[in-house]
Amino acid sequence: MLHILALFSFLLVSSSHAALQDFCVADFTAPQGPTGYSCRTPAEVTADDFVYSGLRQPGNTSSIFNASINSASVHKFPVLNGLGVSVARADVAPGGVLPLHTHPGATEIILVARGAVTAGLISSDNTVYVKTVEEGDIMVFPQGLLHFLVNTGGTEALIWVSFSSPSPGLQVLNTALFGNNLDSDLLEKITLLGDDEVQRLKGIFGGTG
Amino acid sequence: MLHILALFSFLLVSSSHAALQDFCVADFTAPQGPTGYSCRTPAEVTADDFVYSGLRQPGNTSSIFNASINSASVHKFPVLNGLGVSVARADVAPGGVLPLHTHPGATEIILVARGAVTAGLISSDNTVYVKTVEEGDIMVFPQGLLHFLVNTGGTEALIWVSFSSPSPGLQVLNTALFGNNLDSDLLEKITLLGDDEVQRLKGIFGGTG
Amino acid sequence: MLHILALFSFLLVSSSHAALQDFCVADFTAPQGPTGYSCRTPAEVTADDFVYSGLRQPGNTSSIFNASINSASVHKFPVLNGLGVSVARADVAPGGVLPLHTHPGATEIILVARGAVTAGLISSDNTVYVKTVEEGDIMVFPQGLLHFLVNTGGTEALIWVSFSSPSPGLQVLNTALFGNNLDSDLLEKITLLGDDEVQRLKGIFGGTG
Amino acid sequence: MLHILALFSFLLVSSSHAALQDFCVADFTAPQGPTGYSCRTPAEVTADDFVYSGLRQPGNTSSIFNASINSASVHKFPVLNGLGVSVARADVAPGGVLPLHTHPGATEIILVARGAVTAGLISSDNTVYVKTVEEGDIMVFPQGLLHFLVNTGGTEALIWVSFSSPSPGLQVLNTALFGNNLDSDLLEKITLLGDDEVQRLKGIFGGTG
Amino acid sequence: MLHILALFSFLLVSSSHAALQDFCVADFTAPQGPTGYSCRTPAEVTADDFVYSGLRQPGNTSSIFNASINSASVHKFPVLNGLGVSVARADVAPGGVLPLHTHPGATEIILVARGAVTAGLISSDNTVYVKTVEEGDIMVFPQGLLHFLVNTGGTEALIWVSFSSPSPGLQVLNTALFGNNLDSDLLEKITLLGDDEVQRLKGIFGGTG
Amino acid sequence: MLHILALFSFLLVSSSHAALQDFCVADFTAPQGPTGYSCRTPAEVTADDFVYSGLRQPGNTSSIFNASINSASVHKFPVLNGLGVSVARADVAPGGVLPLHTHPGATEIILVARGAVTAGLISSDNTVYVKTVEEGDIMVFPQGLLHFLVNTGGTEALIWVSFSSPSPGLQVLNTALFGNNLDSDLLEKITLLGDDEVQRLKGIFGGTG
Structure with missing residues (x-):
C-alpha cells in the first residue's frame, strides 16, 4: 500500500502543478497581459466556474x-x-x-x-x-x-x-463613425459621405464634432 | 474618372491577392500540411461555401x-x-x-x-x-x-x-480501449482492469486481441 | 584533414536540410495553405530573392x-x-x-x-x-x-x-460598401445610410444593385 | 575610444532591454497568465538558473x-x-x-x-x-x-x-477514473464498466463516491 | 430613443471590455510575462500613446x-x-x-x-x-x-x-565574444581564434578574462 | 447491435477524418510550406513510423x-x-x-x-x-x-x-564565417578580425574569397 502511495505521491505532486495549465480562470483584480488575464489559484476554482x-x-x-x-x-x-x-x-x-x-x-x-x-x-x-x-x-x-x-x-x-x-x-460601423467626437470635416474626407448625411447619423448615434 | 480607376486599379489588384488570406477553403484533392489543407482558388468560392x-x-x-x-x-x-x-x-x-x-x-x-x-x-x-x-x-x-x-x-x-x-x-475511452486489436494482456497491465471485464467490453465494442 | 570533413560532412548534411526552415520563398505554382505558400527548393534561391x-x-x-x-x-x-x-x-x-x-x-x-x-x-x-x-x-x-x-x-x-x-x-470602407453588387436596400438597412447617399456613392465607386 | 562608447552605449542600452526577451525565468510569487508565469528581473538571474x-x-x-x-x-x-x-x-x-x-x-x-x-x-x-x-x-x-x-x-x-x-x-487514466470522488453510478454510465470492477479499482486508487 | 440606448448600452458595455484586447499598452511597473508586459488601463491611454x-x-x-x-x-x-x-x-x-x-x-x-x-x-x-x-x-x-x-x-x-x-x-558578434568576461582559453577553444587576436579584440571591446 | 453500429459509424467516420490531425507524417515528395511538410495518408502510417x-x-x-x-x-x-x-x-x-x-x-x-x-x-x-x-x-x-x-x-x-x-x-560560427565564399575584405570589416587570422581560419574550414 505504501508502494502505491510512492508512485502517486509523485503523480499528485506533479499533477497539482500541471493543473495550473489545464485552465486559467481570469482574476480581474490582477494584471492583464497581451494574451489574457492573470489566473486565479486552482484551489479556488469550483464546478460553478465552468458554467x-x-x-x-x-x-x-x-x-x-x-x-x-x-x-x-x-x-x-x-x-x-x-x-x-x-x-x-x-x-x-x-x-x-x-x-x-x-x-x-x-x-x-x-x-x-x-x-x-x-x-x-x-x-x-x-x-x-x-x-x-x-x-x-x-x-x-x-x-x-x-x-x-x-x-x-x-x-x-x-x-x-x-x-x-x-x-x-466588436467594431460596429455606425457607432465607430457616428457615435463619437470624430470631427465631421475629417470624417467626410475619409469616407466621402456628405455633410447632411453625417449630421443626420450623428444625431441618431449621439456623435458630436 | 480615370483618376478613380488609377487608385482602384491598385486597390483591386492588391486586394484580389490579399483575399487569398481572408479565407482558405479546403481543397481535399491537394496536399494537407500540419496546419491545414491546401486552399481552393478564391475565384471558385461562392456564398454557398460559407453555409x-x-x-x-x-x-x-x-x-x-x-x-x-x-x-x-x-x-x-x-x-x-x-x-x-x-x-x-x-x-x-x-x-x-x-x-x-x-x-x-x-x-x-x-x-x-x-x-x-x-x-x-x-x-x-x-x-x-x-x-x-x-x-x-x-x-x-x-x-x-x-x-x-x-x-x-x-x-x-x-x-x-x-x-x-x-x-x-475525438478519443472516446471505450472505443480506444475496447474497439481495436490492442492485446488483452497488455491492456490489463496498463489499466489494471480485470480480464473478464476486458473481454466483456471487447465483446460490446468489437475489439479483438 | 579527413577528420575535419568527418564533422563537417555531418554539419553540412544537417544544415542543408535545416536551411529549408531558414526561409521559405513562395512558389506560386504549388498549393497554398492557411499559413502561406509552398516553398521553392533552397537550391534555386539566390541573393536576388532577398531584395x-x-x-x-x-x-x-x-x-x-x-x-x-x-x-x-x-x-x-x-x-x-x-x-x-x-x-x-x-x-x-x-x-x-x-x-x-x-x-x-x-x-x-x-x-x-x-x-x-x-x-x-x-x-x-x-x-x-x-x-x-x-x-x-x-x-x-x-x-x-x-x-x-x-x-x-x-x-x-x-x-x-x-x-x-x-x-x-485590406478592406477599404468605400469600396467594400459601394464598389460591388451589394443590394442597395440591404445596404441601407445594415448601415442606416439614406438611399440618395448610397446611389451617389455607388456612382462614384462603380457599385451596382 | 569615446567613439566606441558612443556606439556601444546604444548597443548596451538596447540589449539590456532586449535581454528581457531572451528568457523569462519564472517568478512564482507574481501572477501567472495563460501563457506562463511572470518573469524574474534579469539582473537576478545567474548561471545556476540554467542548470x-x-x-x-x-x-x-x-x-x-x-x-x-x-x-x-x-x-x-x-x-x-x-x-x-x-x-x-x-x-x-x-x-x-x-x-x-x-x-x-x-x-x-x-x-x-x-x-x-x-x-x-x-x-x-x-x-x-x-x-x-x-x-x-x-x-x-x-x-x-x-x-x-x-x-x-x-x-x-x-x-x-x-x-x-x-x-x-498529465492525466493518468486510473487515477482520473478511480482516484477521486466521481460518483460510481455516473462513472459506470459513462464508461460501461461494471460496478464490481469500479469498486475494486476505487479501492486500489483511493477513490470514494 | 430609449430603444437606441437599449441596444447601444449593450454594445458600449461589451465594447469597453473588448477594447482591452484592441491594444495592451505596456505598464512597466507591473509584472512581465513570456509574451509581453502587463497592460495599462485603457482609460489612461490617449492619442499620444500611439505616436x-x-x-x-x-x-x-x-x-x-x-x-x-x-x-x-x-x-x-x-x-x-x-x-x-x-x-x-x-x-x-x-x-x-x-x-x-x-x-x-x-x-x-x-x-x-x-x-x-x-x-x-x-x-x-x-x-x-x-x-x-x-x-x-x-x-x-x-x-x-x-x-x-x-x-x-x-x-x-x-x-x-x-x-x-x-x-x-540583438546579439552583436563582436561584443558577444569580446565585450564580456568570457575566459580567453575557453573562447579560443570554441572559436579556434588565436590568442593574439582574442586579446587584441578584447582590448577594443572592453572584454576581460 | 445495430444501435451500437449507428453510434460508432458516426464515431468512426468522424474520427478517421480527425486522425489526420493527430499527426502529419512528412511526405518529402509533396510540397513543403512555412510550417512544415505535407502529410502522408494516415492509412500508410504504421507503428514503425513512430520509432x-x-x-x-x-x-x-x-x-x-x-x-x-x-x-x-x-x-x-x-x-x-x-x-x-x-x-x-x-x-x-x-x-x-x-x-x-x-x-x-x-x-x-x-x-x-x-x-x-x-x-x-x-x-x-x-x-x-x-x-x-x-x-x-x-x-x-x-x-x-x-x-x-x-x-x-x-x-x-x-x-x-x-x-x-x-x-x-544550426548556424556554427566557424563555418558561417570561414566555410564559404564570403569576401575576406568584407568579412574583416564586419567582424574587425585581422586578415592573417581570417586567412588561417579559411584554410581550416575550406573558405574561399
Missing part, C-alpha cells in the same frame, strides 16, 4: 435595430481566459438587423436556432457573399471582415454565435 | 449510448480550414450518454438548447467538476481533458457544441 | 483620393512567405487621403518620411485617437481597427508602412 | 506499477517558462508499467537510455501503434493521445523524456 | 563602426506590446558598418531611404547572400540568421528597419 | 573538434512534422568541443548522460553564463542565443539534446 447561465433569457429587441446581442466572452465568463473560444446569443425581431460590423480578433460561426435570416460578408477584394439561412444552418464570417444579418424570416430569430477567441472584439 | 446545412436534422439516438453527434468540422465544412473554430450538434435521448472522451486539440463549449444534462470534466490533478446544466446554460471543457455528459432531464436533449479548432479530434 | 526594388518610384497620386499605395507583400516579394512582416509605401498629394480602412490580419506602423499628416484610428469602444504627425514620427494602428490618414502638411507626403504580416489584407 | 540537477538519481520503483517518473517541468525548473520544451526521467523496474495516460498540452519523445520497453499509442480513429524499442531508440507520442509503456526488457529501464511544452500536463 | 517621435534625428555616427542604430521597440514605445511589429532607424557614415549580428526573435526588413549599402546574410548551410541595394530598395534577413551591412554608397546612408516582433533582441 | 533507431550508435569523434552530433530532426524522422519537438545525440571525446553556434528556431536542453562538460551561453546584453555540469544534469540554451560546450570531464561524454522544434536549424 454560465447569463444567456438563458432573450435580450430586449426594442432598440433602433430591433435586435440584441449578449456575449459570454471572457469578461463575463472568466474560465474562458486563454482557451481560444467563446459564444454569444443574438435575438432579432422580425425585420431586425445586426448592422455592419467586424470582430478585429476572431472568426465567427452563426447557428440559426429559430427563424431565418439573410446574412452576408464582404471580402478584401470587395466581393459580397450573401445567403438566406434557415433553422439549423450555420454560416461563417472569417476574422476581421465586415458582415451583417437581417431577420427576413417573419418571426423572432434566435442565433447562437461561436467565436475563435475568448475576446473577439 | 452548411448538415446539422439541421436530429441524429438517430437509438445506439448503445442513446445519443448521436454530428460535427461540422473542416472535413465536412471546408471553409473552416485555418479559421480556428468549428461546431457540432449532439442529440441525447432521456438517460442517454456522451461517454467519457477527450478532444486532443480543442477546448469545447456546450450550450444546452433543449433539455437538461449532468456534465463533468476531470482535471490533471484528478479533481472532478460536475454540474447539472439547464436550457440556455453553457459549460466549458478545457483542451485535452476527459469529460462526459448524461441526459438527466427526462426529455430529449439538444446540445450545440463549439470547438476552438476546425478539427478538434 | 525588392518595386518601391523605388512614387506612385501616381492623381486619383480620386490624391494618393497611391504600393505594397511589398508576399504576393510580390515571395521571400516574405511565412516570415511575419511586410512593408509598403504610400504617396499622398497635399490634401490627399488614405480613406477609412482596416487590415483584417495585421498591425500597422506608419513612418512619415516626408511631409506631415493627420492620422487616426477608432477602437472597439468607439473612441477616436487622432494626431498630426511630422517627418520622422511613427504611429501605430492595432490589428483589425478602422484607421485613416490625411495629408495636412501642404507638401507631397511619403509614408513608409510596416505590417506584422506578409499578407496584411 | 537543474534534480534528475540525477533514479526514482523509487517500488510502487504499484513498479515505476517512477521525475519531471523537470517549469514548476521545478523555472528557466523553462515560455521556452516550449521540458524533459523528465522515468525509471521502470522489470515488468513495471507507465500506465495509460495523456498529456493534454504536449507531444512526447521517449529515448530508451537503458533496457528495452514495449510502448504504444492509440489514435483518434482507435488504431493501436505498438512497438518494442531498445537502447538508443526513440519513439513519439503526439499531443493529447493515450499512450503507455511496459518494461519488457528484463532489466531496470531508464527512459529520458522530451516534451514540446514546459508544462505538458 | 513616437524618438526617431526624428539622425544618430551620432562617430563611433568605431561609424554607424548608429535607434530602435523603437516596445521598451521605448509601449503601445507595441503584444502587437508583433517594431521599427528602427540606422544612420551609417560613408564606409561605416553594421557589424555581423543576429536578432534571436525576429525577421528584419531594411529599407534604404538614402544612399546605397552592401548587405548580406548567411544561412544555416553556410551560404552567403550579398547584394548592393540602393535608394528605395528593401532587403530581408530571416529570423535568427547572421547578417550585416556596409555603407558602400559614398554618402551618409539612412536605413529604416522593420522587425516582425515588438522586441527583436 | 527511430538512428541514434543508437556513438558518432565518430575523430574530427577537428573531437566531437560529433547526430540529430533526429524531421528531415530524418518524418513523424515529427508539425509536432514541436525533436532530439539529438552528441558524442564528445575528452577535450572535445561543440563550437560556438546558434539554433535560429529552437530552445535547447542538454542532458549529460555520461561524463561532465563545461557549457555556456551568451545573452543579448553580452552576459556569459557558464557552468560545469555532470552526469544526470540538464542545462538550457534559450532560442537563438550563442552557446557552446567543452568536454572537461576526462572521459568520453554522451549528451542527449532536446529541441523545441522539429527543425531547430
